[in-house]
Amino acid sequence: MTRTYSLRRRLGLSLAIGVTAMWLAGALVAGLVARHELDEAFDSALQETAQRLLTLAVLDILDHEGDLSERRVAPLNAHEEFLTYLVRDQFGNVILRSHDADRSVFPAQPKIGFSDTATHRIYGEAAVNNTIFIEMAEPLAHRKEAAFEATLSLIVPLALILPFSFIGVWWLVRRSMLPVLDLGTQIEARDAGDLSPVSPDGLPDEVHPIAASVNQLMARLHKSLQAERNFAANSAHELRTPIAGAIAQTQRLLASVEDDEVRARVQTIEDTLQRLAHISAKLMQLARAEGGAVLAEAEHDLGPFLDAVVDEFHRTSGDGARIEYAPANAGLLISRMDGDAFGILMRNLIENALIHSPEGAVVKITATPHCVRVVNPGGIVEGGVLATLLKPFARGTGNAEGSGLGLAIAHAIAEAGGATLSLHSPAEGRADGFEARLDLK
C-alpha cells in the first residue's frame, strides 16, 4: 500500500515554511539594500563634512599667519566623536586635529578621496595647491552597528508576526479544506448499503467532480442492486409458478385415482416435485443471500417482519402451532438489514428448529434489543458438528431431513447484513437443545 499523507498538513506546512523563507530572504535583501544606502549616506556626510571643515581649517591657518605647528581643537563639551579628522601639510605634518583624533588611524601620507583601513573609512580632500590636506575618519564599527540595527528593526517585527501568520495559514488551510473533509466524512460515515447521494452543497469547484462521480456511481449501484432484487423476486416467481402448477395437478390426479399402484406412483411424483420446489427455493435464497441485496437503504425496525414470518407459520396448518412467540416490541430490532432478506433468514432458522426438534416440542422465539433467539429442545449437537453447520449442505447427525442449506442461507444473509449468527448447544439456560442466536449489532 502506498503511504498516505494529509493534504491539510502538507499544505499548511509548506505554506508556513514558504512564507518564513520568503520573509527571511526579504529581510536579508532589505538589510543589504539598507546597508548600501547607509554607506552612501555616511560617505556623503563624511565628504560634505570634510569639504566644509577644510575651508574653515584653511582660514584658521591663515588666521594664525601660517603657523604650521600642531594644534588640537578643544571640544566645547566632552563628547564621544564618531567623526575624527586631521589637517596635515603635504609632508604629513599634522597642523590641526579634532580632540579625539588618533594619529595611528590615519595613513602615513595623506590621500585624496575615500579609502578604507582595517577599522575606519577615511575621506581625504586637499586645498591650497595640494599643500593642506584634511582627512576625516569614521569607525567602520559604527556603520556596521547602524546596518545591524536597521536589519534588526526589520527582522524583529517579522519574527513577532510569524507565529500569528502560522496560525493564519493553519486557519486558512483548515477552512479551505473543510468542505473536502466534510465530503470525506459523508462518504466514510455511510456503510455498504447506504446509496443515497452525497450533498454537493458548499463544495469548491475543484471537488465538485468528485462528488458528482461518487453520486453517479451510487446511482448506478442502486440501479443494479434494484435490478438484482427484482431479478431474484421475479425468477422465484417464474420458477415457483410452474412447479406449483405441477404439484397441484398431481394432487388433483391423486384425488381421482383409485388404483393403489397408480396412486403410489403419482405420490412419488408429487414427493419429487415437492423436493424440487424446496431445493430450488433454497438455492434461490442462497443466491440472493450471497448477492448484494441484503442491506436496506436506511435503518428500520425488523420487528414487523419477524411478526409476519411467525404469523406465516401460524397460518399454515401443521408445525406453526408449536411456535411460542411474543410479538417484538416496536424499535427493538433496529437494523440496516433488508426486511425480506431478514424474513428469509428467520424462516430458515425457524424451519431448522421445527425440523430438528422432537415431534410436538415447542420452538421458542425471543426478541431482545438487537437480538433474536430461536431455541428448540432436542439432543445436544457436539461442538465439532456445530462448527460445520453453517456451511452449505452440512447436516447434523440427527435423522431429520433438511435441505442442508437453511443455516448456510441464514449465515450468508447475517454476514452480508452486518449481523452475527451463532449456534449454541445446549441452548442457553437449558441442559439440552439447540439455539440459533442472531445479533444484529
Place this chain on the structure above:
Amino acid sequence: MRILLIEDDRTLGGAIADQIAADGHAVDWAMLLEDAALSVKTAAYDLVLLDLMLPDGRGLDFLRTRRSAGDTTPVIILTARDQVSERIEGLNAGADDYLVKPFDLSELTARIAAVARRYAGNPNPLINLDGNEIDLAAHTVRRDGKKVDLTAREWRLLEALLQRPGAILSKAQLEEHLYNFDAEFESNTIEVHVSRLRKKLGRNIIETVRGVGYRVRGK
C-alpha cells in the same frame, strides 16, 4: 360459496378450479384483471383468490381498488414471491389471508373454509345442530356419532345456509351458489337437495319459510 379465481397460469389455475369445485364451491376463473373486474361487477362472490402477478397488472392494485370501492368480499392472495414485505403489503391492502406457491390443495381448502367461517362470524369449524356434529373444516358430518356421507351439492347447500344461521336464503340465492354444478339446472333442484339433506340429517335441520326461502336455526 361462489368463488372468483384470478390466476393466469393455466396449469395451476386449472388444478385450483378443480379443487374448489370438488370442495363443493362454484368457481369463476379469470386470467386477466380486466376480466376479473368485469366479473365482480356482474356477480356477487363470497371469496376471491387473487394471484399477485398478472399479465395486465398487479393483483395488489386490483385489491386496493376493490377495497376503496367499499367491496368487503374476503380475498386470499396467491403469491410466488418469497418476500415477507409483499405479504405484509397484501394484508395491509385488505387481504384476509395468503398462500405461498407452491401450496398443497388441502391447505387451500382449509384456508378457504377458515376465511368463510370468519366472515360467517363463527370461526369455530365445529357446529352442533339438531343432533348432527358438522365439521366445516374437514367437510364431515356425524349424526349420533355415525359418519354421514353428503354429496358435493348437498354439502354446498348446507354450508351456504350454515354461513348465515337464522337468515332466510331465497331459492334464487341458493341456486347462485350451486349454479356451475348442473349444466341442466332443473327448476326443482333446490327442493330435491333440501329434501335429501332432511332425509340424512333429520327433518328439522332446514326450515322452509313459505314463499320466501330456507334457513337453518340460529344459535
